[in-house]
Amino acid sequence: MIRVLIAEDMHMIRSALVALLSLEDDMEVVAEIERGDEVLATALRVRPDVAVLDIDMPGLDGLSAAEQLSARLPDCRTLVLTGLSQPGNLLRALKVHVKGFIVKDAPAQTLTDGIRRIAAGERVIDPELVAAALETGSSPLTARETEVLRAAASGIRVAQIATQLSLSQTTVRNYLSNAIGKVGGRNRIDAIRISRDAGWL
């Protein structure tokens, strides 16, 4: 029996996923949660074999939750459900040892098969997502530029970013300017939009 944890913030979709997996003879849904920051604590308590995580959740995004799971509960394999709109997320998912990366609108059979294969030790990556990631390309931003742009995306001012990241305001401006140039944005807002769409933030 494969013990499955489901983390999805949209109630209707979460219920549908639970109902779908409950129909499978070899699967048991041991926990269903709606916030990303509850994933680790719940997983440590119920010890699932596979955690099915939505990529966008309140509290903590699915990939960060997967990173925490990988560090604290390596035996639990993660499968992330995502949209096609942010192909750059695949790279981040692979880096945090996500074992499955499936698009949300895939047939139900793909999800159940994916959970079985992941539980058996395989890696399941949707070919559509690989194609989209190859299409978009890897992020042109350095780790620091990504960090600064992500901070800017949260709406805080340059002075606050500088304090938060222990940098001078000039350095923050330089990083932002480099990031805007590298992603081909017209301004900071445009660069944040492009990077978000590509999944680089």
Added chain:
Amino acid sequence: MALWRSDRAVRLTPVGAVACAGLLPLLQVALAFSYPDNDVRTGLWSLAVTVVYLPLHLRHVWYAARGVRLPAGGWTLAAMAVVIIAATPLAGNTWPRAYAGLAASAVLVLPGPWSFVLYLSLVIAAAPASLLLGLPWNAAPWLTLSVLTGSGAVLLLVWLSAALVRLQSARQVLAQRAVAQERRRIDDDLRRTLGAALESLAARGARAADLLQSPPGRRAELVAELSGLADDSRRTLAEARQRVRGYRRPSLRAELDTAATLLSAAGIETRLRLPRTGIPDTIAPEPRAALRAAVTRLLGSEGVSACTITAAVSTDGVRLEVRADGVAETIDVQTEGRP
């Protein structure tokens, strides 16, 4: 370079031509006040006549510099000629320098041979006219040279500006044509592929609707039709995504770099070996699909630890070899665009 590529620079060139064309007559007015044998009277005449003819001259330059046909150009040139020539006995012995503006306007307004005849006549007439007005004989050649260079500078600027404007408009036409061609190609492509698929979906939907009206005994048939419809819809959606991605055509180099990054992130130590001579810019849909399938397969394989992607240039294009743990797969990429 960026300045000259910008549209703003092209928009400013006619203004530059007009500014230059306006500056030379003002210099002439200054001379009419200060040159030997000239006085306030000649200076005032020069100023008054310049105020009358200069707007006409600048109008000629403005239209020509933008490559636009000048309405009633012949009449305004005639008016300008009458004003300038009539002022010759009154505006001082350096006034024939103003023939430079008239000569330039003649070339800009009149057609073919007549414009050159008038131009040369004015340039040649400037020196004798000045001599008759009392200009020293040794100053006459300089006056002729001044008329030649003054009119030449204006004409050169106008020609340059008009050429830039024409170049910009040609570039816009080419860009519009390229966009129209691409739209047509995408339209044909969508009609041929997705259009047919959508028609088939509509037909299946209609058949399913018919089956709904039929007796309950045909329920199995209806279920089969509906599940077929769902499969077809999914296939069409996947095909639509592939098509949309196909229109973007990323470079082969970028695709290989990203493939190496993804594989490395998945824990597969990946090396990329590219020829020094470079690789084609673009990749055709078939080898691209093969490369993506190979990357997807490698990402899905848990046991693979190392991978080398080698690109070797051949006569027909490039041969890619994806070698993972001793197992190699080759993909031939036909040349679409050389680097």
